[in-house]
Amino acid sequence: MKPRRGYHRVALSDVDPGPPQVRRRHGSSAPQGQLPQTSRPNWLDSDRPREACGVVGVYAPGDDVANVAYFGLFALQHRGQESAGIATADGRNMVLHTAMGLVAQAFRGEDLDRLTGHIAIGHTRYSTTGAPKRSNAQPIIAYGENGLTIALGHNGNVINAGPLRTEMEEWGATFTGTSDTEVIAEMYAKAPGTTWEERSAYCMRRLKGAYSLTIMTKDQLIGVRDPLGIRPLCIGKFGDGYILASESCAIDHVGGEFIREIEPGETVVIDENGVGSFMWSSARDAHAMCIFEHIYFARPDSILNGNLNQATRAEMGARLAREHPVEADMVIGVPDSAIPHAVGYANEIGVPYGEGLVRNRYVGRTFIQPSQRMRDIGVGMKFNALPEVIRGKRLVVVEDSIVRGTTKSRVVKLLRNAGAAEIHVRIASPPIISTCHFGVDMASIDELIAARKTVDEIRDLIGADSLGYLSVDGLRNAVQAEAGTFCSGCFTGKYPIPVQLEMNKMEFEEAPRPTTRPARTEPPATLWI
Numbered sequence: 001m002k003p004r005r006g007y008h009r010v011a012l013s014d015v016d017p018g019p020p021q022v023r024r025r026h027g028s029s030a031p032q033g034q035l036p037q038t039s040r041p042n043w044l045d046s047d048r049p050r051e052a053c054g055v056v057g058v059y060a061p062g063d064d065v066a067n068v069a070y071f072g073l074f075a076l077q078h079r080g081q082e083s084a085g086i087a088t089a090d091g092r093n094m095v096l097h098t099a100m101g102l103v104a105q106a107f108r109g110e111d112l113d114r115l116t117g118h119i120a121i122g123h124t125r126y127s128t129t130g131a132p133k134r135s136n137a138q139p140i141i142a143y144g145e146n147g148l149t150i151a152l153g154h155n156g157n158v159i160n161a162g163p164l165r166t167e168m169e170e171w172g173a174t175f176t177g178t179s180d181t182e183v184i185a186e187m188y189a190k191a192p193g194t195t196w197e198e199r200s201a202y203c204m205r206r207l208k209g210a211y212s213l214t215i216m217t218k219d220q221l222i223g224v225r226d227p228l229g230i231r232p233l234c235i236g237k238f239g240d241g242y243i244l245a246s247e248s249c250a251i252d253h254v255g256g257e258f259i260r261e262i263e264p265g266e267t268v269v270i271d272e273n274g275v276g277s278f279m280w281s282s283a284r285d286a287h288a289m290c291i292f293e294h295i296y297f298a299r300p301d302s303i304l305n306g307n308l309n310q311a312t313r314a315e316m317g318a319r320l321a322r323e324h325p326v327e328a329d330m331v332i333g334v335p336d337s338a339i340p341h342a343v344g345y346a347n348e349i350g351v352p353y354g355e356g357l358v359r360n361r362y363v364g365r366t367f368i369q370p371s372q373r374m375r376d377i378g379v380g381m382k383f384n385a386l387p388e389v390i391r392g393k394r395l396v397v398v399e400d401s402i403v404r405g406t407t408k409s410r411v412v413k414l415l416r417n418a419g420a421a422e423i424h425v426r427i428a429s430p431p432i433i434s435t436c437h438f439g440v441d442m443a444s445i446d447e448l449i450a451a452r453k454t455v456d457e458i459r460d461l462i463g464a465d466s467l468g469y470l471s472v473d474g475l476r477n478a479v480q481a482e483a484g485t486f487c488s489g490c491f492t493g494k495y496p497i498p499v500q501l502e503m504n505k506m507e508f509e510e511a512p513r514p515t516t517r518p519a520r521t522e523p524p525a526t527l528w529i
């Protein structure tokens with residue numbers, strides 16, 4: 001199923017999944033409106049960028065699509081932990097359920113039982129525009145002309161949502177939330193045109209920024225990837241139907257078969273007639289996929305840009321080793337995300353890879369209001385060192401990125417206290433010197449340590465014997481980027497489209513509201529539409 005310019009429809013039976021296009025180079029519902037304890041921001045994770053959402057869509061007559069979407073969201077939980085939602089349709093009606101918290105907290109068995117039909121879309125959220133509250137949980141419902149009702153889930157961030165929101169209000173839209181996603185939903189529902197090709201062409205002309213979308217009508221499932229392809233989206237076969245997901249790992253988890261990634265600027269429409277695919281005629285060849293998806297956000301078992309992400313990360317580690325070699329006895333990775341990078345580094349310099357740090361898997365998902373004593377204990381709550389493994393050794397400690405630098409000094413101290421003779425920190429990405437505008441919550445520019453300090457100053461601050469970052473060229477080569485095919489704005493300050501220097505995720509919380517707009521109220525957890 002190749003996307004074509006112009007509308008192209010194929011029968012379901014004509015779509016041959018074929019071999020996956022992978023180049024393996026090496027080798028109970030929360031109380032309404034409240035954020036459950038277990039999903040509040042974690043102070044131990046303040047040195048990590050935070051991803052902004054995962055989307056899934058299922059079209060599978062005869063299957064329990066709500067449960068498939070639910071398990072798909074489980075696989076995408078790393079992309080957002082603030083709220084989750086699923087909408088289903090049976091050809092005539094829709095049902096929507098949203099709640100705050102992790103996927104497992106957002107749905108009880110009876111919530112899933114109410115989500116009937118043969119089409120489902122699901123969403124798991126981390127906020128980039130709009131506060132983490134129920135009225136911003138997705139999918140979002142919007143209404144158009146001639147009885148059109150859509151449910152929409154979004155991964156990314158649209159940077160011109162402000163003026164578009166005003167325009168949508170002039171078109172008669174009323175907003176109950178404060179996210180850019182509601183603007184996108186209103187625009188897709190009210191866009192001129194009668195086909196999805198026309199609607200998508202209109203919206204792609206107007207929306208600026210990152211948007212991978214799953215959209216559901218009462219009888220169709222639609223997948224959209226923005227013309228720059230900033231966030232991932234892929235399609236797979238599921239039984240006699242299809243599945244869309246932010247990452248291929250979600251397709252694997254529900255027993256589907258990965259077909260391919262949705263192309264930048266592509267819209268796919270799935271209904272009883274088959275799968276239609278079309279490209280926006282103005283889509284450029286210069287794409288700008290987020291390079292950070294490869295470094296940290298996407299799971300290692302997902303396929304990005306045709307490559308298994310685990311292999312891409314190992315290649316980053318290998319290039320890091322060539323750029324910043326060091327005499328050492330052992331290489332360790334900061335678990336879990338930096339382990340593939342560390343293995344690549346170790347293989348390249350021919351030094352054993354070892355496990356010198358153990359991660360408490362549960363503290364990362366549990367908010368503990370830190371007392372001063374807990375802050376003093378610091379990163380020891382999240383990691384523990386293995387003195388028997390590292391004592392007296394010259395260590396290379398590989399990490400995927402540094403945002404604020406707050407936890408790295410604690411990791412170094414932990415390893416020194418455990419007896420490491422030398423600690424050489426290696427970062428498998430370039431210094432982060434600028435913020436993200438396309439769906440990743442980094443920190444403000446003042447908080448980014450590399451925006452304020454030199455590499456030597458950061459080395460001294462974290463207490464390492466040496467510090468080395470992967471270069472921008474090394475990173476681009478590791479992901480096999482041709483010039484201009486990736487966004488690397490947070491490392492270079494150069495973005496694929498013009499952006500304002502600082503973004504404000506609470507833009508619509510603070511904006512004065514027209515008196516004609518009804519008061520924002522939290523909707524009920526389950527809605528029948």
Ligand code: SF4
Nearest residue numbers: 290291436487489490
């Ligand atoms: S600025 Fe950084 S995090 Fe944001 S899309 Fe670009 S590469 Fe990704």
